[in-house]
Amino acid sequence: MASGDAQAAAALVRRYQARVFGLARAIVHEPGLAEEVAQEAFVRAWRHAAAYDSRRGAVSTWLLAITRNLAIDALRPRREEPVDPQALLTRLLAVEPADEAAQAAQGEEFVRQALRGLPLEQARAIALAVFYGMSGRKIAEIEGIPLGTAKTRLRRGMARLRDQLEVSDG
Structure with missing residues:
Protein backbone atom coordinates (compact mmCIF):
# COMPACT_ATOMS: atom_id res chain seq x y z
CA MET A 1 0.00 0.00 0.00
CA ARG A 76 -14.64 17.73 20.30
CA PRO A 77 -17.14 20.51 20.79
CA ARG A 78 -18.36 22.07 17.60
CA ARG A 79 -19.81 25.55 17.33
CA GLU A 80 -22.70 26.39 15.05
CA GLU A 81 -21.08 29.72 14.24
CA PRO A 82 -17.30 29.84 14.16
CA VAL A 83 -15.74 32.47 16.40
CA ASP A 84 -12.54 34.24 15.47
CA PRO A 85 -9.86 33.22 18.01
CA GLN A 86 -8.35 36.71 17.85
CA ALA A 87 -11.72 38.29 18.72
CA LEU A 88 -12.08 35.98 21.72
CA LEU A 89 -8.57 36.73 22.92
CA THR A 90 -9.11 40.47 22.46
CA ARG A 91 -12.28 40.28 24.53
CA LEU A 92 -10.64 38.23 27.25
CA LEU A 93 -7.63 40.52 27.47
CA ALA A 94 -9.55 43.80 27.18
CA VAL A 95 -8.74 46.19 30.01
CA GLU A 96 -12.28 47.56 30.12
CA PRO A 97 -15.22 45.39 29.08
CA ALA A 98 -17.23 47.02 26.29
CA ASP A 99 -20.57 46.26 27.89
CA GLU A 100 -20.74 45.69 31.66
CA ALA A 101 -24.28 44.29 31.41
CA ALA A 102 -23.10 41.59 29.01
CA GLN A 103 -20.06 40.79 31.15
CA ALA A 104 -20.32 37.24 32.49
CA ALA A 105 -20.09 36.64 36.21
CA GLN A 106 -16.84 36.66 38.13
CA GLY A 107 -15.55 33.57 36.32
CA GLU A 108 -14.84 35.43 33.10
CA GLU A 109 -13.12 38.27 34.96
CA PHE A 110 -11.02 35.72 36.83
CA VAL A 111 -9.89 34.17 33.53
CA ARG A 112 -9.25 37.58 32.01
CA GLN A 113 -7.06 38.64 34.91
CA ALA A 114 -5.12 35.39 34.80
CA LEU A 115 -4.52 35.62 31.04
CA ARG A 116 -3.45 39.27 31.31
CA GLY A 117 -0.54 38.14 33.44
CA LEU A 118 0.86 36.00 30.61
CA PRO A 119 2.87 36.95 27.55
CA LEU A 120 0.48 37.41 24.61
CA GLU A 121 1.71 34.35 22.69
CA GLN A 122 1.16 32.10 25.73
CA ALA A 123 -2.26 33.59 26.46
CA ARG A 124 -3.30 33.09 22.84
CA ALA A 125 -2.11 29.45 22.82
CA ILE A 126 -4.02 28.72 26.03
CA ALA A 127 -7.17 30.45 24.73
CA LEU A 128 -7.05 28.38 21.53
CA ALA A 129 -6.53 25.16 23.47
CA VAL A 130 -9.04 25.77 26.26
CA PHE A 131 -11.85 27.65 24.52
CA TYR A 132 -11.57 26.00 21.11
CA GLY A 133 -10.28 22.57 22.09
CA MET A 134 -7.42 22.88 19.60
CA SER A 135 -4.48 20.54 19.71
CA GLY A 136 -0.89 21.71 19.80
CA ARG A 137 -0.60 20.77 16.12
CA LYS A 138 -3.62 22.92 15.17
CA ILE A 139 -2.31 25.84 17.24
CA ALA A 140 1.05 25.55 15.49
CA GLU A 141 -0.70 25.57 12.13
CA ILE A 142 -2.84 28.63 12.94
CA GLU A 143 0.04 30.54 14.49
CA GLY A 144 2.49 29.55 11.76
CA ILE A 145 5.01 28.19 14.27
CA PRO A 146 6.69 24.81 14.81
CA LEU A 147 4.76 22.22 16.82
CA GLY A 148 7.40 22.25 19.56
CA THR A 149 7.04 26.02 19.96
CA ALA A 150 3.25 25.73 20.29
CA LYS A 151 3.61 23.02 22.94
CA THR A 152 6.23 25.06 24.79
CA ARG A 153 3.94 28.11 24.83
CA LEU A 154 1.13 25.99 26.25
CA ARG A 155 3.35 24.32 28.85
CA ARG A 156 5.00 27.56 30.00
CA GLY A 157 1.71 29.45 30.00
CA MET A 158 0.03 26.78 32.12
CA ALA A 159 2.98 26.74 34.51
CA ARG A 160 2.76 30.51 34.88
CA LEU A 161 -0.99 30.30 35.47
CA ARG A 162 -0.46 27.67 38.17
CA ASP A 163 2.13 29.90 39.86
CA GLN A 164 0.01 33.03 39.48
CA LEU A 165 -3.13 31.34 40.81
CA GLU A 166 -1.17 29.43 43.46
CA VAL A 167 -2.49 26.07 42.27
CA SER A 168 -0.50 22.97 43.13
CA ASP A 169 -0.38 19.75 41.13
CA GLY A 170 -1.14 17.64 44.18
Whole structure:
Protein backbone atom coordinates (compact mmCIF):
# COMPACT_ATOMS: atom_id res chain seq x y z
CA MET A 1 0.00 0.00 0.00
CA ALA A 2 2.92 2.34 0.72
CA SER A 3 3.90 2.09 -2.95
CA GLY A 4 0.41 3.18 -4.04
CA ASP A 5 -1.05 -0.26 -4.77
CA ALA A 6 -4.83 0.21 -4.88
CA GLN A 7 -5.44 -3.54 -4.55
CA ALA A 8 -3.48 -3.59 -1.31
CA ALA A 9 -5.60 -0.70 -0.03
CA ALA A 10 -8.80 -2.51 -0.99
CA ALA A 11 -7.59 -5.64 0.82
CA LEU A 12 -6.82 -3.56 3.93
CA VAL A 13 -10.31 -2.05 3.88
CA ARG A 14 -12.00 -5.44 3.41
CA ARG A 15 -9.97 -6.97 6.22
CA TYR A 16 -10.41 -4.21 8.82
CA GLN A 17 -13.59 -2.33 7.89
CA ALA A 18 -15.75 -3.99 10.55
CA ARG A 19 -13.22 -3.40 13.34
CA VAL A 20 -12.56 0.21 12.31
CA PHE A 21 -16.28 1.02 12.02
CA GLY A 22 -17.00 -0.83 15.30
CA LEU A 23 -14.38 1.15 17.19
CA ALA A 24 -15.54 4.45 15.68
CA ARG A 25 -19.17 3.67 16.53
CA ALA A 26 -18.27 2.67 20.09
CA ILE A 27 -16.60 6.04 20.61
CA VAL A 28 -18.91 8.45 18.75
CA HIS A 29 -22.21 6.55 19.25
CA GLU A 30 -23.62 7.79 15.92
CA PRO A 31 -23.61 5.52 12.86
CA GLY A 32 -23.31 8.38 10.36
CA LEU A 33 -20.44 10.01 12.16
CA ALA A 34 -18.80 6.62 12.70
CA GLU A 35 -18.90 6.03 8.94
CA GLU A 36 -17.17 9.36 8.34
CA VAL A 37 -14.52 8.56 10.94
CA ALA A 38 -13.93 5.10 9.47
CA GLN A 39 -13.61 6.47 5.96
CA GLU A 40 -11.17 9.15 7.08
CA ALA A 41 -9.14 6.52 8.98
CA PHE A 42 -8.64 4.52 5.79
CA VAL A 43 -7.80 7.66 3.82
CA ARG A 44 -5.17 8.61 6.40
CA ALA A 45 -3.77 5.08 6.38
CA TRP A 46 -3.49 5.31 2.59
CA ARG A 47 -1.78 8.70 2.72
CA HIS A 48 0.61 7.75 5.51
CA ALA A 49 1.24 4.10 4.66
CA ALA A 50 4.93 4.80 4.21
CA ALA A 51 5.12 5.91 7.86
CA TYR A 52 3.96 2.52 9.15
CA ASP A 53 6.74 0.62 10.91
CA SER A 54 6.07 -3.06 11.59
CA ARG A 55 8.63 -2.99 14.44
CA ARG A 56 6.33 -0.66 16.39
CA GLY A 57 3.23 -2.83 16.21
CA ALA A 58 0.72 -4.67 14.07
CA VAL A 59 -1.12 -3.04 11.19
CA SER A 60 -4.38 -3.43 13.11
CA THR A 61 -2.94 -1.56 16.10
CA TRP A 62 -1.73 1.27 13.85
CA LEU A 63 -5.04 1.51 12.00
CA LEU A 64 -7.15 1.37 15.16
CA ALA A 65 -4.99 4.08 16.77
CA ILE A 66 -5.69 6.31 13.77
CA THR A 67 -9.40 5.52 14.11
CA ARG A 68 -9.43 6.22 17.84
CA ASN A 69 -7.73 9.59 17.41
CA LEU A 70 -10.10 10.62 14.63
CA ALA A 71 -13.15 9.55 16.66
CA ILE A 72 -11.99 11.56 19.66
CA ASP A 73 -11.38 14.57 17.41
CA ALA A 74 -14.91 14.15 16.03
CA LEU A 75 -16.32 14.42 19.55
CA ARG A 76 -14.64 17.73 20.30
CA PRO A 77 -17.14 20.51 20.79
CA ARG A 78 -18.36 22.07 17.60
CA ARG A 79 -19.81 25.55 17.33
CA GLU A 80 -22.70 26.39 15.05
CA GLU A 81 -21.08 29.72 14.24
CA PRO A 82 -17.30 29.84 14.16
CA VAL A 83 -15.74 32.47 16.40
CA ASP A 84 -12.54 34.24 15.47
CA PRO A 85 -9.86 33.22 18.01
CA GLN A 86 -8.35 36.71 17.85
CA ALA A 87 -11.72 38.29 18.72
CA LEU A 88 -12.08 35.98 21.72
CA LEU A 89 -8.57 36.73 22.92
CA THR A 90 -9.11 40.47 22.46
CA ARG A 91 -12.28 40.28 24.53
CA LEU A 92 -10.64 38.23 27.25
CA LEU A 93 -7.63 40.52 27.47
CA ALA A 94 -9.55 43.80 27.18
CA VAL A 95 -8.74 46.19 30.01
CA GLU A 96 -12.28 47.56 30.12
CA PRO A 97 -15.22 45.39 29.08
CA ALA A 98 -17.23 47.02 26.29
CA ASP A 99 -20.57 46.26 27.89
CA GLU A 100 -20.74 45.69 31.66
CA ALA A 101 -24.28 44.29 31.41
CA ALA A 102 -23.10 41.59 29.01
CA GLN A 103 -20.06 40.79 31.15
CA ALA A 104 -20.32 37.24 32.49
CA ALA A 105 -20.09 36.64 36.21
CA GLN A 106 -16.84 36.66 38.13
CA GLY A 107 -15.55 33.57 36.32
CA GLU A 108 -14.84 35.43 33.10
CA GLU A 109 -13.12 38.27 34.96
CA PHE A 110 -11.02 35.72 36.83
CA VAL A 111 -9.89 34.17 33.53
CA ARG A 112 -9.25 37.58 32.01
CA GLN A 113 -7.06 38.64 34.91
CA ALA A 114 -5.12 35.39 34.80
CA LEU A 115 -4.52 35.62 31.04
CA ARG A 116 -3.45 39.27 31.31
CA GLY A 117 -0.54 38.14 33.44
CA LEU A 118 0.86 36.00 30.61
CA PRO A 119 2.87 36.95 27.55
CA LEU A 120 0.48 37.41 24.61
CA GLU A 121 1.71 34.35 22.69
CA GLN A 122 1.16 32.10 25.73
CA ALA A 123 -2.26 33.59 26.46
CA ARG A 124 -3.30 33.09 22.84
CA ALA A 125 -2.11 29.45 22.82
CA ILE A 126 -4.02 28.72 26.03
CA ALA A 127 -7.17 30.45 24.73
CA LEU A 128 -7.05 28.38 21.53
CA ALA A 129 -6.53 25.16 23.47
CA VAL A 130 -9.04 25.77 26.26
CA PHE A 131 -11.85 27.65 24.52
CA TYR A 132 -11.57 26.00 21.11
CA GLY A 133 -10.28 22.57 22.09
CA MET A 134 -7.42 22.88 19.60
CA SER A 135 -4.48 20.54 19.71
CA GLY A 136 -0.89 21.71 19.80
CA ARG A 137 -0.60 20.77 16.12
CA LYS A 138 -3.62 22.92 15.17
CA ILE A 139 -2.31 25.84 17.24
CA ALA A 140 1.05 25.55 15.49
CA GLU A 141 -0.70 25.57 12.13
CA ILE A 142 -2.84 28.63 12.94
CA GLU A 143 0.04 30.54 14.49
CA GLY A 144 2.49 29.55 11.76
CA ILE A 145 5.01 28.19 14.27
CA PRO A 146 6.69 24.81 14.81
CA LEU A 147 4.76 22.22 16.82
CA GLY A 148 7.40 22.25 19.56
CA THR A 149 7.04 26.02 19.96
CA ALA A 150 3.25 25.73 20.29
CA LYS A 151 3.61 23.02 22.94
CA THR A 152 6.23 25.06 24.79
CA ARG A 153 3.94 28.11 24.83
CA LEU A 154 1.13 25.99 26.25
CA ARG A 155 3.35 24.32 28.85
CA ARG A 156 5.00 27.56 30.00
CA GLY A 157 1.71 29.45 30.00
CA MET A 158 0.03 26.78 32.12
CA ALA A 159 2.98 26.74 34.51
CA ARG A 160 2.76 30.51 34.88
CA LEU A 161 -0.99 30.30 35.47
CA ARG A 162 -0.46 27.67 38.17
CA ASP A 163 2.13 29.90 39.86
CA GLN A 164 0.01 33.03 39.48
CA LEU A 165 -3.13 31.34 40.81
CA GLU A 166 -1.17 29.43 43.46
CA VAL A 167 -2.49 26.07 42.27
CA SER A 168 -0.50 22.97 43.13
CA ASP A 169 -0.38 19.75 41.13
CA GLY A 170 -1.14 17.64 44.18
